[in-house]
Amino acid sequence: MKRTEKTGWKERFASRFDSLVLPLLFLGLVVLFSSLSPAFRTAFNLISALRFTSFIAIGAIGMAFCIMNGDFDISVGSMLSLVAVLGSSLLPVIGGVPAVLFTLVFASFLGFVNGVFVTKLRIPAFITTLGMMFIFRSLSYIYTNNTPVYIENRFWLFLGNGSVLGMPFAIILMLLCYAVAWLVLRKSPFGRYVIAVGTNREAAVLSGINVDRVKITVFTLVGLFVGMASVVISANLGSANPGMLGQGYEFQVITAVVLGGSILGGGNGNLWGALFASMVITYLKNGLGLTQVDSYWQFVAVGLVLIFAVAMNRIKFTVLGQKEA
Numbered sequence: 001m002k003r004t005e006k007t008g009w010k011e012r013f014a015s016r017f018d019s020l021v022l023p024l025l026f027l028g029l030v031v032l033f034s035s036l037s038p039a040f041r042t043a044f045n046l047i048s049a050l051r052f053t054s055f056i057a058i059g060a061i062g063m064a065f066c067i068m069n070g071d072f073d074i075s076v077g078s079m080l081s082l083v084a085v086l087g088s089s090l091l092p093v094i095g096g097v098p099a100v101l102f103t104l105v106f107a108s109f110l111g112f113v114n115g116v117f118v119t120k121l122r123i124p125a126f127i128t129t130l131g132m133m134f135i136f137r138s139l140s141y142i143y144t145n146n147t148p149v150y151i152e153n154r155f156w157l158f159l160g161n162g163s164v165l166g167m168p169f170a171i172i173l174m175l176l177c178y179a180v181a182w183l184v185l186r187k188s189p190f191g192r193y194v195i196a197v198g199t200n201r202e203a204a205v206l207s208g209i210n211v212d213r214v215k216i217t218v219f220t221l222v223g224l225f226v227g228m229a230s231v232v233i234s235a236n237l238g239s240a241n242p243g244m245l246g247q248g249y250e251f252q253v254i255t256a257v258v259l260g261g262s263i264l265g266g267g268n269g270n271l272w273g274a275l276f277a278s279m280v281i282t283y284l285k286n287g288l289g290l291t292q293v294d295s296y297w298q299f300v301a302v303g304l305v306l307i308f309a310v311a312m313n314r315i316k317f318t319v320l321g322q323k324e325a
Contacts (some may be wrong), residue, residue, distance in 0.1 A: 021312070022260065022276040029280060033287030035177050040290045047168065049286045050279070052159075054174035055233040057278035059249065060256040061181045062111075062218075062225035064274050067257050068185075069218045070198040070266030073114060076226050077249035078136035084230035084240040085140050088149045088156065096155025104227040111223020115216035133250070140242035141255070148241040151234060160235025174275075177228065182271050189289040194218060198266025209242040248299075255306040256281055281305065 034041035059076060066073050087103030094102070110132075117128045151157060158185060162169045185191035193214045196204045204211055229249075234240040259280065262272030281302060288298045 022280065026276055026280050026283065029283050029287060033283070033291065035161070037287065037290040040287055045290070047284070049282050050169045050172045051236065051284040052286075053279050054170040055236070056249075056252050056256055057174050057227050057275050058177055058228050058232065059229040059253040060260070060274040060278055061177055062222035063253045063273065064257045064260070064262055064269050064271055065181075065185070065194055065218045065256075066222050067262045067264060068198045068266055068269035069194050069215060070201065071118065071215065071218070072254060072264075073111075073125065073129045073219065073222050074250045074254075075114065075129040075132035075136055076222065076253060077246035078133045078140070079107060079110050079223065080226050080233070080246035080249055081242050082136045082143075082232045083110070083138040083227050083238075084143050084234040084245055085149050085242050086229070087227075088151050088234055088240045089144070091151065091153040091156060096153040099153070100156060100159070100231055103231055104224060107223040107224065107227025107230065108220050109227055111226070112216060112220045114223070115219030118219065119212040119215050137242075140300060144242045146242055148239045150239045156231065157235045157238065160232045160237075170236070173232065177225065178271060179273055185269075185271060190214070190217070195267060195269075198268075200267075251306075252281060252302070255302060259305060259308075 030041075030046075039045060060079070063073065063076065082105050084101050086106065089097050090099045090102060114125075114132055117123050117132075118125050158169060159173070160170055164172060183196065193204070193209050196207065196209055197211050199212050201211060204214075222223070224315055230240075230245075234245065238247075256277040257269070257274050259277035261270035262268065262274070284301060284305065287300050288301060289295070293301075
C-alpha cells in the first residue's frame with residue numbers, strides 16, 4: 001500500500017513537471033542574480049530582458065509545432081536573417097505596414113518550401129533544413145553585400161520598442177501569439193492532427209489524415225513565427241545585420257522547446273512550457289552577463305541547460321511509463 005502511494009505521488013509530480021519546475025527555476029534564477037547584481041533587479045533590466053525573451057519565445061512557437069509533429073528545423077536562424085534584411089530594405093520603398101506583411105508572407109513561403117522538400121521530395125528534415133541554413137544565410141550576404149540595413153521606419157521600430165499603456169508591445173505580441181497558438185493546438189482539428197502525426201505517422205495515414213498537408217502547414221507556421229521574430233529583434237536593435245542576426249537562433253529555440261517539455265521524437269509538447277523556458281534562457285544569459293561571466297561560458301551554460309532538459313524529460317517519461325522518442 002505504501003509503495004502504491006509513493007508511486008502515485010511520483011507520477012503526479014512527473015505529470016506536472018513542466019508547470020511546476022520551470023516557473024520555480026525561473027524564480028530561482030531571478031532571486032539568485034538579484035542578490036549577485038543590483039543592476040539585474042532593476043525594473044528596466046527585468047522588462048528589457050522580458051522584451052528580448054519575445055524574440056526567442058515567438059520563434060519557439062513554430063519550432064514547438066514542428067517538434068511535436070516529429071520534425072525540426074535548423075534553418076530558422078538563417079531564415080530570420082534573410083527575411084529581416086529583405087523586409088527592412090524595402091521600408092523606404094513600400095513603407096512600414098506593407099514591409100512587415102511582406103516579411104511575414106515571405107518567411108511563411110520559405111517555411112512552405114522547406115515543407116515541400118520534406119514531404120514531396122522525401123528529403124529528411126535535418127538534411128533539408130541544414131542545406132537551407134547555408135542557402136538562406138548566403139542569400140542574405142549576397143543581397144546586402146554583407147552590409148547592415150539600418151531601420152528608421154517608425155512602425156517597424158514600434159513593434160520591437162514601442163509600448164501600449166506602459167507595456168512593451170513585443171511582450172503583448174508574444175502573449176497574443178501564445179494564446180492563439182494554444183487555441184489552435186488544443187482546440188482545433190489541426191492541433192490534433194499535428195499530435196497524431198508526431199505520435200504515429202502510419203496510424204495517422206490510416207485514420208485519413210493528410211500527413212503531407214499537415215507537415216507542410218507546420219513548416220509554413222515555423223516560417224510565419226520566424227518572420228514575426230525577425231521584425232521584433234531587428235526593430236529592437238534598429239538594424240538587420242546579415243552576419244550577426246540569427247546566429248545560433250535555432251539552438252536557442254530548440255533548447256526552449258525541449259526544456260519546455262516537448263519530446264524530440266514528436267507526439268507531445270507544452271507551448272506554455274516553451275514560453276517559461278525562453279524566459280529561463282534569456283534571464284540566465286542576462287544574469288551571467290551582468291555578473292561579468294565571459295560570453296563563451298554563457299554558451300556553456302545554455303548547452304548544459306539543453307542537456308539538463310533532455311535528461312529531465314527522459315526521467316519524467318520514465319516515471320510516467322511512457323516512451324519519449
